[in-house]
Each structure stands twice: as C-alpha cells, then as structure tokens.
Amino acid sequence: MADTRLDSLILRLFDVEAVKFGSFTLKSGIQSPVYFDLRVMVSYPEIMAEVAELLWEASIKSGADFKVVCGVPYTALPLATLIAVNHKKPMVIRRKEAKDYGTKKMIEGAFQQGDYCLIIEDVVTTGGSVYETAQSLEAVGMKVRDAVVLLDRGQGGNGRLKQQGINLQSVITLPKVLQVLNHHGKISSSVMAETEQFIVDNTFTNGANTPTQVQPAAAKKPRMQMTYENRAELCQHPVAKQLFSIMAAKKTNLAFSADLTSCQKVLEFADKVGPHICLLKTHVDILEDFSAEFVSSLTALADKHNFLIFEDRKFADIGNTVKYQYGSGLYKIADWAHITNAHAVPGPGVIQGLKEVGGAKGRACLLLGQMSSSGNLATGEYTKATIKMAEDQADFVIGFICTSGLSSDPRFIHMTPGVKLAEGTDSLGQQYLTPQKVIGQQGSDIIIVGRGIYQADDPVEVAKMYKEAGFSAYMSLHS
Ligand code: S5P
Numbered sequence: 361m362a363d364t365r366l367d368s369l370i371l372r373l374f375d376v377e378a379v380k381f382g383s384f385t386l387k388s389g390i391q392s393p394v395y396f397d398l399r400v401m402v403s404y405p406e407i408m409a410e411v412a413e414l415l416w417e418a419s420i421k422s423g424a425d426f427k428v429v430c431g432v433p434y435t436a437l438p439l440a441t442l443i444a445v446n447h448k449k450p451m452v453i454r455r456k457e458a459k460d461y462g463t464k465k466m467i468e469g470a471f472q473q474g475d476y477c478l479i480i481e482d483v484v485t486t487g488g489s490v491y492e493t494a495q496s497l498e499a500v501g502m503k504v505r506d507a508v509v510l511l512d513r514g515q516g517g518n519g520r521l522k523q524q525g526i527n528l529q530s531v532i533t534l535p536k537v538l539q540v541l542n543h544h545g546k547i548s549s550s551v552m553a554e555t556e557q558f559i560v561d562n563t564f565t566n567g568a569n570t571p572t573q574v575q576p577a578a579a580k581k582p583r584m585q586m587t588y589e590n591r592a593e594l595c596q597h598p599v600a601k602q603l604f605s606i607m608a609a610k611k612t613n614l615a616f617s618a619d620l621t622s623c624q625k626v627l628e629f630a631d632k633v634g635p636h637i638c639l640l641k642t643h644v645d646i647l648e649d650f651s652a653e654f655v656s657s658l659t660a661l662a663d664k665h666n667f668l669i670f671e672d673r674k675f676a677d678i679g680n681t682v683k684y685q686y687g688s689g690l691y692k693i694a695d696w697a698h699i700t701n702a703h704a705v706p707g708p709g710v711i712q713g714l715k716e717v718g719g720a721k722g723r724a725c726l727l728l729g730q731m732s733s734s735g736n737l738a739t740g741e742y743t744k745a746t747i748k749m750a751e752d753q754a755d756f757v758i759g760f761i762c763t764s765g766l767s768s769d770p771r772f773i774h775m776t777p778g779v780k781l782a783e784g785t786d787s788l789g790q791q792y793l794t795p796q797k798v799i800g801q802q803g804s805d806i807i808i809v810g811r812g813i814y815q816a817d818d819p820v821e822v823a824k825m826y827k828e829a830g831f832s833a834y835m836s837l838h839s
Pocket residue numbers: 617619643672730731732733761777778779790808809810811812
C-alpha cells in the first residue's frame with residue numbers, strides 16, 4: 361500500500377519536472393546526471409499535501425520526539441508549515457541570511473530553551489544544509505536529534521549527520537526513484553545505470569571532502585559563521601594565519617588588484633589604499649619598468665600598511681617548468697610574493713613544482729577553482745577535481761580563486777574577483793557581482809577589486825566603500 365503511494369508520488373514528481381535527467385551542476389560544483397528541483401511543488405497543492413503527510417508519517421514511524429518543527433529554507437518551508445498546521449506543532453523559521461537590519465535573529469518564533477526541534481528538508485545530498493540548520497537552532501538553545509527528508513540522494517548525507525548526532529529519516533531514496541521511473545518506462549536502463557554509477561562515485565563517506573573529517577574541531581560551526589580570528593587559529597599555514605589575522609585586525613576583506621602598467625603607479629596606489637586592504641594583487645608581467653627596486657618598495661609598503669602581496673601569475677605548466685617560472689627569470693616571484701596562484705589543468709605536478717621552490721620560503725598558493733569570466737570552463741567536474749587537489753596539498757595550497765564557496769574547511773580561504781559596487785560586465789567577458797553578494801551570499805571570504813578602485817575619480821574614498829561593503833557583509837553573517 362505504502363509502495364503504491366510512493367510510486368504515484370514519484371511519477372507525479374517526474375510529470376511536473378521536479379526530477380530531471382541530463383547534466384546538471386550542483387551547488388557543490390559537482391556535475392550530476394539527475395537533478396531534483398522540488399521548488400515546483402508549490403504549484404501543485406495535492407503534491408504538497410501528500411509530501412507533507414509522508415514526511416510526518418516517516419518522522420512518527422521513526423519514533424522522533426519533538427516539540428517544534430523547522431523547515432530548511434526555502435523549499436522545505438511550506439512543507440514545515442503544512443505539517444505544523446495539520447498536526448498542531450509549533451514551527452520556527454530559520455533565516456537563510458541574518459538580515460543586516462532589524463532584529464538580526466537567525467531563528468524566528470517562540471520556543472523554550474532545550475526544546476527538541478524536528479528539521480524538515482526536501483533533498484539531502486551531503487547533509488550540509490540540515491547540519492547548518494541544526495547549528496542555527498542549537499545556537500539559540502534548541503536541541504536537534506531528528507531530521508526528516510523527502511528524498512535522500514544516498515550520497516553519504518545520512519552517515520555524516522549521524523556523526524553529528526542527527527538521525528535522518530527519508531521518505532524516498534534515489535535508487536527507489538530510479539527503479540520506479542524505469543519500471544514505468546520513464547527512463548531507460550542506461551540512464552538508470554549511469555545515475556547509479558554517479559551515486560557510487562559521489563558518495564561522501566571516507567573522503568577528504570567531508571568537512572567534519574578534514575577539520576573536526578572546525579566543523580563545529582559552518583565556515584562562514586566563524587570569525588577571522590577563529591580561522592586564523594585553525595590555520596596551520598603561516599601565510600593563511602597571517603592573512604586572517606590582518607583581516608581581523610584591519611577589519612577588511614578587500615584585496616586591491618593593482619593592474620597598472622607603471623611601477624610608480626602601483627606604488628602610489630599601494631600607499632594610498634594600503635590602509636584599507638588585506639592584500640594587494642599584482643600582475644608584474646604587465647609592468648613596463650619592472651625592477652628589483654620596485655619589489656623592495658612594494659615590500660616596504662606592505663610592511664608599512666600591513667597587507668600581503670599576491671602575484672596573480674596563474675601558473676599552468678608542468679611542474680618542472682613552473683619551478684623556473686616561479687623562482688627564476690626576471691621576476692623571481694617566489695622571493696617576494698607571499699601568495700601566487702595556479703590553474704589545476706596540468707594536474708597535481710604544478711603544485712608540487714611550485715612547492716619545491718616556494719615551500720621552503722614559506723610561500724603559499726591558491727588554485728583557480730572557478731573564474732569570473734563568462735563562458736569559462738572551470739566548472740563542474742573540473743572545479744571538483746581542483747578542490748580535491750587543494751585538499752591533497754593543503755600544506756602549500758591555502759585556498760581558491762572562485763566565485764562561490766567551494767570548501768567547508770575553514771582553513772581554506774576563498775577569494776573572488778569580478779567585484780564592483782553594482783553588478784554588470786565589461787566588453788571582454790568579465791562579470792561583476794557586488795561585495796554583499798560575494799561575501800554575504802556566495803560564501804567567499806575576500807573581494808578582489810581592480811578597475812572598480814583604480815579607475816574611480818577618488819580611489820581612496822571608493823576603496824573605503826568597498827572595504828565597508830565587504831566587511832559589513834561578513835559581519836551580517838555573525839549577528
Ligand atoms: O577568474 C578570474 C580570476 C582572476 S585572478 N577573474 C579575474 O578577473 N581575475 C583577476 O582579477 C584579473 O586578472 C584581474 O587582475 C582582476 C579583476 O580586475 P577587475 O578590474 O575586473 O576588477
């Protein structure tokens with residue numbers, strides 16, 4: 361009987377395209393052959409009612425005992441509402457981002473300290489969203505030991521939540537969805553096999569990409585809710601530690617991209633905006649008059665204003681070649697740049713080569729996990745492989761150039777270029793997001809701003825505006 365109900369729900373979800381097959385990029389950057397977009401349920405009252413009822417029954421059957429319910433924003437909010445109303449259970453609402461005005465509460469609603477709360481979710485992949493919701497609830501004094509989800513993708517979320525003391529009950533599993541759709545001729549056996557293989561290949565059980573295992577102490581709080589001070593303490597790499605400490609001390613997450621072609625100009629800007637930045641980014645190969653004196657002057661300014669230097673060299677060759685590009689030649693980057701960066705395209709050898717030169721000098725590297733330019737190829741599987749490469753050589757790689765948060769490990773620092781005070785594009789494919797979006801919503805840590813500052817009429821005033829916008833976005837995650 362129960363099976364018939366589940367079968368017809370699965371078929372209905374397929375009909376309304378809440379489940380789709382093809383090639384999709386998930387929030388984590390992973391490419392998936394199946395995608396669930398359960399938001400469309402809101403347009404089908406009978407599906408909503410049935411899903412809410414099945415969630416309720418699953419939670420009761422599992423023996424969950426709770427006083428309050430809370431839906432993971434946003435898709436599960438209406439489901440939690442239906443459960444609350446139909447079964448007379450009080451509900452609380454978790455804000456997705458704490459508002460930077462008004463009451464600044466992460467959890468809205470009335471509850472008592474120690475109340476048990478049932479978390480309701482639509483789809484679980486890694487368990488990250490359920491875990492974050494549990495953290496927000498626990499932060500205000502509630503307790504969480506049960507969660508119920510409509511669909512468990514079977515990629516290890518259940519096990520990870522169990523490690524955190526949360527029992528996850530699911531109404532349907534992905535293998536069940538595949539089996540029903542295949543049985544009713546909605547998907548071919550090859551699509552079914554491909555999707556099953558995908559689940560096997562992407563199960564987060566023992567992996568380095570399990571945040572709780574990468575950094576057990578740090579997993580107590582989501583990365584974005586940790587302060588720069590906390591993260592500085594966790595970092596083992598001295599450069600990462602120093603960068604977070606500077607960000608905390610100077611209250612800035614602004615990096616200035618000094619893409620100017622004369623040394624004099626770079627130094628002038630470094631001196632003027634230096635007090636407002638944590639990092640200055642160079643492209644020394646665009647300088648017409650590069651010299652050793654430039655390097656010593658820039659280093660002196662970095663000391664004077666307490667910022668680090670990042671040479672945006674984007675190494676992308678075999679290990680043996682990048683070794684020379686980094687340590688020798690005209691620029692001798694490893695001698696003066698605290699940080700440089702590399703594309704993951706050559707494979708781990710590029711990092712090993714750079715590390716051979718920069719490791720002993722205490723230098724650090726970022727990997728380009730995503731890019732800001734339109735049509736770039738650093739997406740999906742490529743991004744995922746880049747994250748893995750960073751995790752494997754975290755003694756030298758301290759983070760990413762990216763457009764959104766890639767790793768939940770709080771030791772990895774995320775820097776985002778393509779930032780202006782208003783969204784837009786340039787004529788060559790650059791795409792701009794705002795500081796609020798990059799830090800407050802996309803999960804990045806540092807905004808990298810070039811033309812937004814050096815082309816402004818009053819670069820210092822504008823740099824202060826970027827600093828203020830970036831830092832208040834960070835603060836809004838902590839209120
Ligand atoms: O994906 C990227 C990666 C980088 S490092 N997109 C980028 O724009 N960058 C760099 O950030 C780029 O080389 C330039 O130095 C800076 C952005 O400059 P803006 O003038 O567009 O702010």
